[in-house]
Amino acid sequence: MSSRTGHAAGTRDHVDPRKVDPRKEAPMELQPLLHDLLAATMAPTQAWSGPDGQVRACGAQGYYHGDVRVLSSAVVTVDGIEPETIAAGPAGPGAVEMLALLRRADGPGADPTLALRRLRTVAPGLVRERLELTCATAGPVTLLLEATFACDLADMDRVKMGQRPAPVPARGSGTPQADPAHADAASWAREDGTRVTLSGAGARVDLADPLAPRLSWRVTVTPGAPTVVGWEVAALVPGGVVGAPADPRPEWSTPAVTGDDRRLARLLERALEDLAGLRMSASFAPDDTFLAAGAPWFFTLFGRDSLWAARMLLPLGTDLAAGTLRVLAARQGTVVDDETAEQPGKILHEIRTKALDLGDGERVLPPVYYGTVDATPLWVCLLHDAWRWGLAADQVEALLPAMERALAWMTDYADSDGDGFLEYADTGGRGLANQGWKDSGDSVQWRDGSLAVGPIALCEVQGYAHEAALAGASLLEAFGRPGADTWRAWAAELAARFRATFWVEDELGPYPAIALDAAKRPVDTLTSNIGHLLGSGLLSPAEEAVVARRLGAPDMSSGYGLRTMSSTSGGYWPLRYHGGSVWAHDTAIAITGLARSGQTAEAARLVEGLLAAAEQLGYRLPELYSGAASAAAPTVVPYPAACRPQAWSAAAAVAVLTAALGLRPDVPGGVLRIEPPSPSPVGAVRVDGLRVAGAALLVQVDAQGAVVTAATGAAGVRIDARPAARAAGGPGR
Template sequence: MTGHTLVRGTTFLITGPAADVAAGTEGFYVDDTRHLSRWELSTDASLRVLTEEHDRQSASVILTPATPRNEDPAYSVFRDHTLGTGTLVEDIRVRSHLVVPGEVTVSFRFAADFADQFELRGTREYERPGEYSASTGANGEVLLAYERADYRKWTVVRASSPAVCADDRISWTLTLPPHGETSLRVEVVAGEGDRVPDPGARPAVFADVVREAQADSQEFLATAGVTEIAWPELRTAVAAGLADLADLRVPAPGRPDLRVPGAGVPWFLTLFGRDSLITSLSTLAYRPELAAATLRALAAVQGTTVAPDRVEEPGKIVHEVRRGELSRFGQTPYGRYYGTVDATPLFLVLLGRHRRVAGDGVAIELEDAARAAVGWMFRHGGLDEHGYLVYRTDGPGLVHQCWKDSARSICFADGELAEGPIAVCEAQGYAYEALLSTAEIAREVWQDAPFADRLFTRAAQLRADFADDFWLPGEDFVALALDGRRRRVDALASNAGHVLWSGILPTGLAHQVGHRLCAPEFFSGWGVRTLAAGQAPYHPVSYHNGSVWPHDTAIAVAGLARAGLTAEATRIAEGLLAAATHQPGNRLPEVMTGYARGETPHPVPYPHSASPQAWAAAAPLLIATALGSG
């Protein structure tokens, strides 16, 4: 028994097996803030879990008093809970197993620390000088609140029947008929600002919240075309991924009419430039409306000025947008943070690919945003000054501004860390496709032939330069990056799969790279390792230096297919789909360890993997598209 994770937009709940919130990072979260740090059910006897089960909308647990072997428990407790937007609803039923009437006291102990996610996920302590308060109402209701200047978060706990309330608990004494049961309902509502729910408002009906969540997901899934996929394992994985993506849609900042892929639970449930874009690219053939929403949402927060404290520049696409306390007061740079080198070209890649699927509408609507993004690539991104897209490694926030953004991820084969400004290989591939697709839009949609010609010419030059500057002739592979001294960063890394996906390499070189990606040092049997085994920095339990990421593997599959290496692409896809069959509900995690398939009977989980996670959920959809639905 491992506990539950339920997700509904920017609301999620993480509990232990008994459905309690009691330890570590468990909690009830909304918009980057933990609104319950404690939520524990108790009765007048110690309880044990008999069984627990959950789906994506709700969870159920059955408990009984922990009696000795020779003593039968007097009653059972049935806990059912589900999430609405900003709401947790829990139904409790206590069923007697006795032939005489009885009584039992049921209590919830609770607390809200209103912690920011950045405080919980790291080792650093942050000063949070706000004030906490708790108050009880006359209608079985408790209000927990936190205020710091004009920042206010609150949590309301309220019951469907009269209860005894205190600042940290709510309890009932229930009368149990012989072999009968008594039920009650509790609702937790989270919010911000001054608009607290009216005292005594009727708690949400559990069944209604479940139906609303299920109806929303079913509408998203209804026309996805999953049944047309012939390959059974792929069809199952695609269905599981789509179900996760239905729950991971979050409102766009400033555009509540748009729902975009949030990156993942627990730490990334918000708009992320790179993650939302790659997820939208991966799902384009099945859910093109995600791409349209992502493009509009990112255009709405596109950079407009030079702001070094958040790495913002005109035309640049945002990396992430946060709403927590630490971001609000500038204690982290992530409130609206632009530290990404690849989101801007990926924005243009998605715009071009979406146009081919859904027509010219969004390309016409976002012309100004697209032109600004191109301008950023030339002026601030580095194409004019360095010939490539580059990022510095000494700014605020992240050291590395590519998808492998951990501090030691961009390194040489001997383990030496690369220093900036750095040009990572996959960003050049994205830039190449971005220039080509925007040129096509400029010529055919915007009717701007001179601009189109300029972009076509620059794309051709980038392709030629890339083959010269990034090729490692002794390895038949591409360099991971060029460092600040234009040295080839010679670690053999899975980023090369992204290079194949972009089409920047000539066919002969692409085939050499593709064959190498399929070799045992890269292909673990479950997926493509982020760093090939046998190199000094390789580590199978490293976040980016030897692990297997499903989205990264799916991009390699798409790259191999684009290069014409269909058999190789299929073999790697088979490995990833086999890994999916070992996961609960066929849900691919964010990342797995890099141990070889022959070493272990199942893929070994990475200890800090996010799940559910958007681009992992989208990985089977990208494979289905790349391989023609198998």
Template sequence: MTQPQNAENIAEPPPAVPGAATVTLIDGTTFCVCAPAGDIVPGGNLGLYFRDTRVLSRWELTLDGRPVQTLSVQPVESYAARFIARRTSADGSDDNSVLLVRERLVGNGLRETISIQNLAPETTPVVLTIRADADFAELFGIDGKQPATHEPGPATVADGTLLIRHRGEASRGLSLTTDTEPEITADGLTWQIQVPPRSTWTTEITAIPIVDDKPVEPRFQRGEPISDTATARALHSWRENSTFLAADDPRLATTLSRTRTDLGALRIDDRVHGGTGAFVAAGAPWFMTLFGRDSLLTSWMALPLDPDLALGTLQALAAVQGRRVDAFTEEEPGRIMHELRLGAHSTAIGGQRYYGSVDATPLFVMLLAEAWRWGADETAIRALLPAADAALQWLRDYGDRDGDGFVEYQRTSERGLPHQGWKDIDGSINNARGEPGQTPIAVVEVQGYAYAALLARAELATAFGDETTASSCRERAATLRQRFNEQYWLPDRGWYAVALDSRKQPMDALASNPGHCLWSGIVDDEHAEQLIAHLGSPEMDSGFGLRTLATTMGAYNPVSYHNGSVWPHDTALCVAGLMRYAHVPGAVETAHRLADGLLDAAAAFGGRLPELFCGFPREQLTPPVRYPAGCTPQAWASGAPLLLVRAFLGLDPHIPEGRLTLTPCLPPRWGTVHLDSLRLGPARLQLSATGDTAEVHGTPADWTVEIRPRQVAA
């Protein structure tokens, strides 16, 4: 097993846009990463991937033995694109007589329609060749930084099909077929074509993975228009069923539109794999799978867009919840999984599952109660209560390693992640001097998550008539909050320690992590004002969002992964926390400023918030500087604008009680925000808000709707 991967140690290509260095197409657990011409060149991380295995490691097209000249890449959808090129001449001069169009889509395989258009007034001979190989490399055996060492599998030709087998497992492979009759050899396909004047010749090729000696069922048919494929129909249905969001502010409107598109692309329908619903994957292309922390936080953020994602995520994670102790995978009873991999061996994470996360477990319980408040099916919620109880038991028996009441982490295998909060790489948790902490470490935000999880379970227990459990959880929460504010607060600094180290000494760096504690509600009011002042200071506010670490800290570096960069999801969670403490001086002003800065950053990135970007001061570098690696799109970055909208709307539904509360306090630049077809339980609502006013239409007659001003400090 190699170390579980994150965006720090895998090169992530940009999205499918004209002129991009690479193009990425995704559909669930199938994705294709290729060059702008559409080629997959051996030796790096390009390829067609299916369930975390590369099933095409070479897919190179030539006309008359020469590469084509790329003219344009046209994105069609997240799962389809067109590559437009022209033939190159033997002497290097421009050749405008032959146009090549490759229309590609993915979905449990790949389908490519190749059209060769003769623009000349006379018949043109063309030799079209596609070289194809498959190395069946596991995803995390490929890092894109050095040539791949996997050998292509053996290939055979039979009945018009090129069949490439896995070198070590004959039951796995890839079949290549076409609707025309090329010459087929072990290394590819060749057509000798005579294209009449002003005419077009076309062929369609399909590449279908083989698992257990059976071809996978593709999500497309031969000759089927892209708009009619199973993938297109599913995405269209989701868009029709999800909330439509609009805003007067063009930055916000564009960003919300991109959010809706990207979260739709990142959805994985777990029913395809025997599950019960849909969940959101962590990011494209390398993390198109279920992640504990990422999927939970994103589905929380996405509640105003699609509340079904929350229940689907909870059910998927409950199905793989820890049952035993395994030091290799870090599985423990009740622990919520960190990462699921679908490859046949998944050697990178010790099998298919890796559990090294300290925060996914309390986040699971928090989301369960939140999904219930938003109207999730009560029977489904009740069925998940044992998983929630097992999660809370894990917090006590395994999460609290020394019995002091706080939740710590320490990996049980050298192959595991060194840090198991959301800042999960070496050096990401340190003191003010920049010295890294030694594990076991109790990071500050996780104590807030644990507090909120206990209150969430108490609320569910009360609703379902279990006052014994409710009382126990509330007592544990009260004790935790008191001890937290005693142990983590640094009176000489005016902020909370980012963590307690292995000696239970406070690590005094000023970081964004305590902002999450505002979101969870564990912060005492007497400390909140000082904390908020520091979060809003120039040392933390980059002008484009909240830095992960203050500029005055020893480890600060604006180009680092966690020590001075800006993560949109981190800023959004802190903004939500600030609005929770709107009654504290400075909270709302800081929240508005951070949100506006983040939307300015989104506008600079074309409406799509990246996973992270560099934390240089706005007055020094504008527009913001992109971080050199990161998922595109990335789930919780895509969900961040939705959390901003919800936080400023004060949108607080409690569908089991038939109650909806709104306390709007929108930033002035936003103008009016509209939510159309907002789904809350059985109802579909229309909501609009401007400043501190709002209107709601479509609520059932027996609901109580309260729209009131937010209590804001003078």
């Protein structure tokens, strides 16, 4: 994601934002921390508050619509005192709930007898807050409940850079009042047509201070009779390139999961609720839905992220994959443009309403930016996988011309120096220095910690390209189009070149390097990138066994997932964005590859790590967290600037479920193979409500990985429940 480069530009090492740089005698601008904030999202709108539910004018807190902060403060008081929050958390899709005590207004005795329940719900363009007062006092209690607001209409990139724009004065609106300091509602506006309106039923709207408008209610709370007040903020930000989908219903099924490990069901439930709040459509393809990459900074279409999330969700249906494929195909590259990194056939990296300032004084990304080397082969892989899961033939066929252009890009443009590998370079000079999924400036390092010099050929991208070539060949052949043999031959040559070039060795044995540098030298750091090679067909079974052993070793497996970089590397640090942290989606990709290649013991170890982390994180897996060993810390250590919810992190729950069941679809071939690992990494599990070829699928396995039940209503699809691959007898063990 593009904002990751902000980490490379000096915002990665976070300190107390109250500290002052003595050289400037002004607050330092630091990227806001997110780890303890409450978030509610329903794209393209989101609300962020402190853990107590109050929205304060600091950091990333506020209500947002599109890329504009439409409210920067909302602080509640009762009789002039802030409530004491004792519990808070998610309350379903697009909602959070807080429970607070009002002890200053309480009755006598030690027990709290007056409470405030605050429910915040987010819908596209609208945030509502419901405040419910209840009491168990001896009699009625009369209170003054007030909420004070501020609005700065700040652009998202300014907030991310740590800037604190001044509040904008509010204006009154509604029925004329006898007192000019009061109105029916407060509103804010800016010249580009952005409009924000704050209203509260039954509230007195005080505009005596237009920078801090206030709603107030004089209420009497009676035992046994809740008193409810509230407000809503409606926002309009014109010209948005992405927005809410036309249909509010998710494109995927919601399966019922029961089994020995209850963590899996809870993780899936939380994940699907979070994903429902990330659904989006684009103005240029309004009928298609995709997943925004994540909140708060990535609330838009990202090629790589949206593709991976849709790919992981395929066992729940193909509609999301189809929408994602079509919306990205609608903006597939057609010309060569160094400023935008566009090339014919290339799939974009991200799209925004306007240019994005990365905050380092040098890099500004254009509104439509193509600086990614991996989205194009991943697009082909998703099309193939969706076809295998049962995407209708006419929908697949309609996308084949885009697929042929994507395949051609791999040879015509991605291999800029003709060495047979896909590489990247920022030819425009103002884009991303690194253009794989690890796109921070220091993500490609030598083992001693020094940075590699580009153009860079990443190892996992060669795996994606190999898989895309074989996938494309299968589709071309199935639909009677030419070129299948050519792409199979190209894939075989790529595998041979990779085998001869990428492998390096340390004191523990061989492994693939993370990349080749500009001089075509293998960059020798051991990283999680090699996990993406598993199941791509690029490696032989013996090579996959070697990779599995390296991933499962203590320097890579933290106990809470897969580290992005080996702890033995010179650049390792557990809180380094791409140099030692754990990313849930990265771990899930490795789990999928390990399961596909029969390396079930290592897959089970990583599954347990993700579930252990999820349990400690409230079952909402963030963008990333610390790579500190589970035995060395009392709990998961957060990466304090990590975003959440994050589409591919949430989708990791489905990837884990798929790997545990061993699902191998081939709807065009008329078969669904079920090959669960043995023993099952999650114990006995029953999943009802998966989808294959548009029909329901039920799968149940026992603790040893034997299929107990498997049934589908998909016409023409036979279930082949094969003997499980045993952990003790997998290749290379």
